[in-house]
Amino acid sequence: MTEVRSSQPLTEPTGAVVPSSVPTHWYNLAADLPEPCPPPLHPGTQQPVGPDDLAPLFPMALIQQEVTTERWVEIPQTVREIYALWRPSPLVRAHRLERVLGTPARIFYKYEGVSPAGSHKPNTAVAQAYYNAVEGATKLTTETGAGQWGASLALACSLLGLECEIWQVRASYDQKPYRRYQMETYGSVCHPSPSDLTEAGRAMLANDPDTTGSLGMAISEAVEVAAKDPNAHYSLGSVLNHVLLHQSVIGIEALDQLEAIEETADVIFGCAGGGSNLAGLSFPFIGRNLRDGATTRVVACEPAACPSLTQGEYRYDHGDVAGLTPLLKMHTLGKDFVPPPIHAGGLRYHGMAPMVSHALELGLLSATAIEQEDAFQAGIEFARAEGIIPAPESTHAVAAALTHARAATTDETIVIGLSGNGVLDLPAYEDYL
Ligand SMILES: *Cc1c(COP(=O)(O)O)cnc(C)c1O
Numbered sequence: 406m407t408e409v410r411s412s413q414p415l416t417e418p419t420g421a422v423v424p425s426s427v428p429t430h431w432y433n434l435a436a437d438l439p440e441p442c443p444p445p446l447h448p449g450t451q452q453p454v455g456p457d458d459l460a461p462l463f464p465m466a467l468i469q470q471e472v473t474t475e476r477w478v479e480i481p482q483t484v485r486e487i488y489a490l491w492r493p494s495p496l497v498r499a500h501r502l503e504r505v506l507g508t509p510a511r512i513f514y515k516y517e518g519v520s521p522a523g524s525h526k527p528n529t530a531v532a533q534a535y536y537n538a539v540e541g542a543t544k545l546t547t548e549t550g551a552g553q554w555g556a557s558l559a560l561a562c563s564l565l566g567l568e569c570e571i572w573q574v575r576a577s578y579d580q581k582p583y584r585r586y587q588m589e590t591y592g593s594v595c596h597p598s599p600s601d602l603t604e605a606g607r608a609m610l611a612n613d614p615d616t617t618g619s620l621g622m623a624i625s626e627a628v629e630v631a632a633k634d635p636n637a638h639y640s641l642g643s644v645l646n647h648v649l650l651h652q653s654v655i656g657i658e659a660l661d662q663l664e665a666i667e668e669t670a671d672v673i674f675g676c677a678g679g680g681s682n683l684a685g686l687s688f689p690f691i692g693r694n695l696r697d698g699a700t701t702r703v704v705a706c707e708p709a710a711c712p713s714l715t716q717g718e719y720r721y722d723h724g725d726v727a728g729l730t731p732l733l734k735m736h737t738l739g740k741d742f743v744p745p746p747i748h749a750g751g752l753r754y755h756g757m758a759p760m761v762s763h764a765l766e767l768g769l770l771s772a773t774a775i776e777q778e779d780a781f782q783a784g785i786e787f788a789r790a791e792g793i794i795p796a797p798e799s800t801h802a803v804a805a806a807l808t809h810a811r812a813a814t815t816d817e818t819i820v821i822g823l824s825g826n827g828v829l830d831l832p833a834y835e836d837y838l
Contacts, residue, residue, distance in 0.1 A: 415566040416538045418482040423489045426661065429480060432653040434688040434760060435646070436476035437695040442646075442763045444472075445731035446721060454731045461632050462639040464540040467533060470647035476692075478650060480532075487531045487564060491520045492654065496662035499821075502790040503810070510813040511668070512806065515659045515686060516793065518826030522587070524751075524796060525682045525824045526557035526642055529651035533640050534561035544568035544637040546630045548598065548623030551577045551750025552584025553796075553825060554642030559591035570637075572598035572606075572626040575618035577750050583829045598623035605629050605727040619743045620754050625727035632729070643679025644724065644733070644758045652685025659820065660689055668818050670701045672809065675822035676801040677705040677714060677772070678751045680758030682824040688760075691769050703770035704809075705761065706801040708780070711744040713737055713757045714765055714772035722756055735762040747777055748833035749797040751825075775801045781837040783807050784827065796825035797833050 435442065444453040459468045470478060480488075499512040506512075517525035537545060545567055549555030555571040562569035571593055573585065578597035588595045598618050599606035605625035609616060616622070624641075631639035641648060663669060670690060675683030687703040694701055707714055713736045722737040724730035735756045738744075742755040764770050784800030786807065787793070795803055799822070806821045813819075827834065 415564065416483055416535060418486055421486045421489065423485045424493070426493045426658070427485050427489050428654045428657045429485070430477040431480060431650045432657055432689045432692060433473060433476055433478060433650050434692055434764070435474045437692045438763070439695070439767065442760050443734035445733050445759070448723065448728055448730070448732055451732070458731070462628065464536045464542065464638060466536040466540065467647045470650055471645060481535060484532050484535050488528070488654065493658045493662070494519050494655070496659055499791055502787060505786070505790045506807065506810050508810040508813050509816045510810045510819050511816060512810055512819045512821065513663070514821040514823040515655060516823045517655060517682065518793065518796065518823060522553065522557040522560050523826050523829065524553045524557065525652060525655060525685060526554050527560055528654055528685065529642065529648045529681065530557040530561035531564065532651040534558070534565040534567055537638050537640070538565045538567055542567065542636060542638045544570065544634065545640045546570045546627040546637055547640045547642065548572045548620055548627045549642070550574045550620050550753055551581055552588070553751055555593070555595060556584045556587040556591070557642065558640055559588040559593035562593065563591040569593035570630065571595045572600060572623040574598055574620060574623055574750070575616065581750070598626050600626060602626070603629045605729070609726065617743070619726065621724070621726040621740050624725035625729055628725065628729045643681040643754070644756065646760055648681050649684040649688065649758055649760055652681045653689055655682065655685040655822070656687060656689035659686060660693070669699065670820045671817040672702040672704065673820045673822065674704050674706055674802040674806040674809070676752060676798045676824060677707045677757065677761065678798060679754045679756070680705070680761035682822055684758060684761055686822040687770065691764065694769070704805055705765070705770055705772040706775055706805040707772060708747055708749055708752045708801060709774040709776045710747045711738065711753050712774045713755065714762070715774045717757070719762060719766060724756060733759050735759045736765065748830065748836070749777070749780065749801065751796070751798040752801065773805055775804045779804045781834065784834070793823065794827040794831070794834070795823055796827045797830050799824045
């Protein structure tokens with residue numbers, strides 16, 4: 406196969422016209438928090454981690470974004486050009502759904518399924534690949550559950566000229582091959598996790614040869630490979646502050662889109678696995694609540710089978726099973742928790758973003774747990790009324806919003822974070838039907 410290579414670095418802007426409705430800056434909630442978020446701790450010393458601890462895994466720009474308290478962080482022009490391939494994403498009034506429900510509420514959804522990978526995840530994948538490429542990394546490693554993150558990072562790496570090696574949770578690798586085909590089409594390599602390619606994977610296989618895997622195990626493998634390879638860095642698709650920062654384009658756009666039609670959000674529903682799409686949509690609204698006294702409520706919707714926010718403890722825990730990652734203060738079910746193989750693979754992480762956990766503790770958002778049956782039922786109602794088949798993850802937000810809308814007695818405004826489309830998850834719908 407002949408590779409076509411550009412003579413100019415892929416990190417340089419191409420000069421493509423970017424609509425002014427594509428945000429120029431990301432929003433950082435840390436600037437407006439009444440109390441700072443507890444810092445990550447070094448797994449060995451239990452002291453706050455410094456930039457040098459993270460340098461083997463992440464480029465400096467992302468390490469700085471992890472700790473910055475600047476309110477606005479400029480989006481590089483190359484990243485804006487790539488965003489413009491699908492951004493601004495649509496904010497749609499769900500008229501037909503309102504009619505079917507017979508609700509006086511106005512329901513909007515912010516639809517991230519229009520990205521090339523079908524979810525919100527490319528918003529951070531592109532930014533992360535960009536900073537890694539600028540700082541000279543030639544390869545990224547990562548983990549993926551159902552495959553949305555793997556496909557998103559594979560997309561970003563292909564656009565920015567990086568190699569990409571991915572460990573996919575075994576249950577999904579076996580049951581859901583289509584996103585692996587997506588990753589491979591973009592030129593990435595994908596292994597089932599646990600694998601025998603890493604020390605962490607071999608230890609986990611020795612412990613339980615039939616394990617279906619977990620994100621925590623896959624993270625250990627991807628981190629180990631990146632830590633040993635001087636040209637490789639590791640990339641995480643959720644949880645960390647810089648990921649939430651990049652996802653803020655969702656909420657910044659939604660604020661503008663609502664303002665343009667003289668609406669404001671009364672309540673936002675977003676699904677929460679690691680917390681990034683929820684934070685991306687809601688943090689710009691929460692920031693406005695804190696700065697201007699607005700009163701938008703935010704509800705995090707998680708699966709009853711993996712209920713970190715509603716059932717987990719708020720404490721320091723590892724992000725991975727092997728304990729290689731820093732300790733994060735978060736709502737957690739414990740790093741060894743292996744959730745049942747539910748269809749919403751993107752919501753199977755044992756922990757929650759520290760910033761989302763902190764916001765819950767401060768009362769800036771609330772959380773609810775949704776049963777899988779109710780989520781699919783809501784996804785089908787949404788699809789039949791609005792035409793879009795939501796990702797199984799997104800159906801958790803839809804279910805909570807539908808319950809709220811059915812009980813509504815006023816013309817309040819509801820915004821649903823529709824984090825992705827479910828076209829590659831149709832076997833899950835078929836199981837339910
Ligand atoms: C990965 C994923 C999620 C969960 O991740 P968050 O970090 O909680 O957003 C939700 N929806 C979709 C479509 C996903 O791909």
